[in-house]
Amino acid sequence: MAIPNILNTGKSGMIASKIAIATTGHNITNANTEGFSRQRVQTTTADTGASFENNVIGGGTRLSRVERVNDEYIEKQLRIGQKDLSHYEEKDLVLKQVEDIFNEMNGDGLNRLVSRFFNEFRKLSEESENPAVRQSVREATQAMVNDFHRIRNEVNEVVRHVDSRIEGYTKEANATIGDIAELNRKINVLEVAGGSPNDLLDKRDLALKKLGSLFDISMHRDKNGNFNVDLVGGGPLISSGEVDKLTVERTPANSDGKPDNSFDIKTTGKVPGVITHQVKGGRLGALVEVRDKAISTVLSRLDDLAFSMTQSVNAIHQQGITAGGLTHISYFKPLEEKQRAAEFIGLSDDIQASANNIATAMIANAPGDNRIAIAISKLQNERLMDQGNATVDEWYNSIVSDVGVAAQRNRFALNQQRDIMTQLGKVRDQISGVSIDEETTNLLQYQHAFDASAKVIQVADDMLKTVLALKRD
Amino acid sequence: MRVTENTNYGIVRDSIRRSRERMQDLQLQSSTLKKLNTPSDDPIGAAKILEMRTDKFNNNQFQMNSKMAEGFLDNTDHAISDLTELVLRAKEIALNQSSAASSNEDTRQGVAEEAGQLFKQAVMIANRRVGDRYLFGGYKTQSPPVDPEGQYLGDEGEMMVEIGSDVFISMNIPGVDVFNTHPKNLENLENLESLDEAPSDNANLPENVNLFDELQNFRIALLTGSLEGIRSTLERFDQIYDKMVATRAKIGSRIQGLQSTTQAIDRHNLTNASLNSALEDADMAQVVSDLGKEETVFRSSLASSKRLIQPTLLDFLK
DSSP: OOHHHHHHHHHHHHHHHHHHHHHHHHHHHTTTOTTOOOEEEEEEEOSOOEEETTEEEOOOEEEEEEEEOOOHHHHHHHHHHHHHHHHHHHHHHHHHHHHHHHOOTTSOOHHHHHHHHHHHHHHHHHOTTOHHHHHHHHHHHHHHHHHHHHHHHHHHHHHHHHHHHHHHHHHHHHHHHHHHHHHHHHHHHHHHTTOOOHHHHHHHHHHHHHHHTTSOEEEEEOTTOOEEEEETTTEEEEETTEEOOEEEEEEOOOTTSOOTTEEEEEEOSSSOEEOTTTOOSHHHHHHHHIIIIIIHHHHHHHHHHHHHHHHHHHHHHTTOBOTTSOBSOOSBOOOSOSTTHHHHOOBOHHHHHOGGGOOOBSSTTOTTOOHHHHHHHHGGGSOOBTTTTBOHHHHHHHHHHHHHHHHHHHHHHHHHHHHHHHHHHHHHHHHHOOOHHHHHHHHHHHHHHHHHHHHHHHHHHHHHHHHHHGGGO | OOOOHHHHHHHHHHHHHHHHHHHHHHHHHHHHSBSOOSGGGSHHHHHHHHHHHHHHHHHHHHHHHHHHHHHHHHHHHHHHHHHHHHHHHHHHHHHHHSSTTTOOHHHHHHHHHHHHHHHHHHHHHHTOEETTEESSSTTOTTSOSBOTTOOBOOOOOOOEEEEETTEEEEOOOOHHHHHBSSHHHHHHHHHHTTSSSHHHHHTTSOOOOBHHHHHHHHHHHHHHTOHHHHHHHHHHHHHHHHHHHHHHHHHHHHHHHHHHHHHHHHHHHHHHHHHHHHHHBOOHHHHHHHHHHHHHHHHHHHHHHHHHSOOOGGGGOO
16 A cells, blocks of 8 residues: 555545536536536546555545436426427417407407498398498498408418418428537537537437427437437438438418418428428427418308308399399409409499499389398398308308417417426426535535545645655654 | 425516416406407307397397388378378268259369369379388389379389398388279289189179279269269278278388387397396406406515525525
8 A cells, every 4th residue: 555546546536526516617607508407426436446455445536427417208298398388389379360360359340341231231221212322332342342351361461471480490490400410420429439428418408399399209219329300290300310401382272271372391301292281289380280270261261251242142133123224233243263252352343333233123113122132131141151051140250259269279278388387397497407505515515525635635745755754864 | 306596486487477467467358348358268258249249230220220111101101191181071072062952063163173172182192202202102212103193103112121130011101002992903903814713703802992083083073063973982982091091000000010129129239238248348346356466466476586586505605
């Protein structure tokens, strides 16, 4: 047992304490870093012990590893939770905009204007000779038509907004995929060298969480140890170091409800293809779902409404005879097809030209004949919509209430998910979060250990001096 | 359990956010006085409210229609009442002139003059208007329904108006129904021939009497001094009189129908208003007390934040 060994033992303690203090400092400075897991220094006894008379004497301490305190199960839960939270947040944003378009709780809207349209005809049936009432019938119709256009335009505006977000998120996804691939490479290098790249692992967890908040992803290690990421249902994004990216492209409407000229999502993989409707969950999934289901349904129902009104009113009006003796006059501009009817609905050229072309009579030379006006006003209570199951009013009101239900249901889910995430966040914090008190205590502990190890060296030094002084006497 | 500073800060942030959210909602309710501000607040209620708004809108128009129809019918009633007076007067002079004792050539000439006046007056009444619409023309509201010879130029159109949801009444009485006692016989005479049993019934059909024809007949009888002719008009004036009284009764019952529908709509509006208020209006007492409660919650969560954000060990190591 040599004294220099004791010097080494002290040195190993100083080094271990120094590393522990450095790690504690790292923890404290990253207390507020998103996704950071606190790190702990694991030490073990040194192997280089000496023996003396069959007794093994310890040779100090040795750094075994710096590990991160992290629970994979919680991380996975958080990733899934974050995906759902982002999903609901994104939907909430868009549904709120759609809801606003249909909100006439505190003002005017299509419901009122449709009622006004029918009531103007009722008024006209009461005074079919009065030219002023005719003008006002036409004005009321124009107001209703304008509101159809307004709703159509505003909904289209929302679709454009959704598209620009889809484009933004695909760019974000590509950047994140790139980051993950790069992190994979670095982690690989360090792992091969035998280290534990804690901070890089944290960063990858964070990046995966970010990517997972955009859409459903799955991860697995292949037999060569490569960390692969798939878009669930849409093929690989990162596989054996190869990276696939997402692109967007404007395409015509399709049977899945995608509006005309809006974005399809594609991959650039070995088998490139459209994966718009394979993208589920997360923000992108939410946008695609709202755009192609909720908004598309609303639009097509609105188109149904505009189309039915045009057809039904025209069918009656064409049978009428105007004061000038004209017949077969269309009230609304005739529409060929349902598609985009709410956009194209409008007064016919004849009616636009003169309100006197509004027919109220079924027989000629009978200014008091109001049967056509009555028949049109009676359409309000006729079940024109939904294969004879709903009146115009009921149909429109059900659009409003469906939009409301969708927004309400999503808001419930969002609030619930927020609670879940708060809870999960707390659990993660309990395990991986940095406590300043704890770290400060550790700091003192390691500092004292450092001092004590230094003292060991001092004592060994004194011992050496003593030994060397023996000879002088 | 490990509790870190971040957990504490998180709790503080979260409780303040929640409290603020609830307060904002209550503040919106108290500023709009409504608890239903967007469809998603209560989707089913929102649809119901829209439905009731449409109802109210329609009801207002029904009430307007009722008022207009009532005015038109009132005027029609007045006109027929005036015609009734006129017929009574004609009958009165006919009665005076029907016996040789009270009638002679001179009086008959004078009375014939009056009968001519009565005829002109009858035409004037028949051509009475409300605003620019003739009362008795049927659908032909823009031209006089009776020409100076007493010929009816109107049609049989009945202008239906909606006075309640799917409740229609006719707001006019076509002149053909007023001036004739049996107008159907008049116009169907030729058509009836084609019907199987028509020829046999034809004989039993009561004779149609026309007001203007009768006034003319009366005048001519006076001018020709035909006592027989004068007497025969007596019964016919009675028939016309009865028909007009019956028509007035019909108008009366229509107006009554109008009024009771209007009252029903008033009641309906009231019920709707109270239902609407239940769905839409915020209970202000509740909102204000909730707001007060929420304020207390907010303050106490701020106060507890002070305790949650505690000094760390570092503060004691200086």
